Amino acid sequence: MVLCTRAEIAKTPFVRARGLLGRTIFEKGQGLVITACNSIHMFFMKFSIDAVFINQQGIVVGLVKNIKPNRISAIYWNASSVIELPAGTITHTAINLGDQIQMIE
Numbered sequence: 001m002v003l004c005t006r007a008e009i010a011k012t013p014f015v016r017a018r019g020l021l022g023r024t025i026f027e028k029g030q031g032l033v034i035t036a037c038n039s040i041h042m043f044f045m046k047f048s049i050d051a052v053f054i055n056q057q058g059i060v061v062g063l064v065k066n067i068k069p070n071r072i073s074a075i076y077w078n079a080s081s082v083i084e085l086p087a088g089t090i091t092h093t094a095i096n097l098g099d100q101i102q103m104i105e
Helices: 013-018 089-093
Strands: 006-010 029-037 047-056 059-067 081-084
Touching: 006 013, 047 089, 059 089, 081 089
Parallel strands: 006 029
Antiparallel strands: 029 081, 047 059, 047 081
C-alpha cells in the first residue's frame, strides 16, 4: 500500500512547529512527515487530516482518522514521528496498528 507519493519531511524545529499551518488544501498523494513528534494539534488549521504515528522502526503505533481543526491528538508515547495525510487516507489504504512503514526517497 502507498500512503503518499509526495511527502515533505519536517526536521527542523521551525518547520515541525509550522507543520501544515497556512495551507488551504492538502491533496490526495501529499504527506508531511514530522520527526521527533508523538502528538499533534490542529489549532488554526483550515481542514481535517489523518495522522499515522510511527516508532523509530517505522511500526505504526497510533492512528488518528479525520482529526478536525482546533483539536489535539492523544499522545503516543512510543511514537518518534507522525505522517500527516489528507483525511480519508487511513480508511482508503486500510493501514493498521503494527504495520511497517517504509519511506523511499
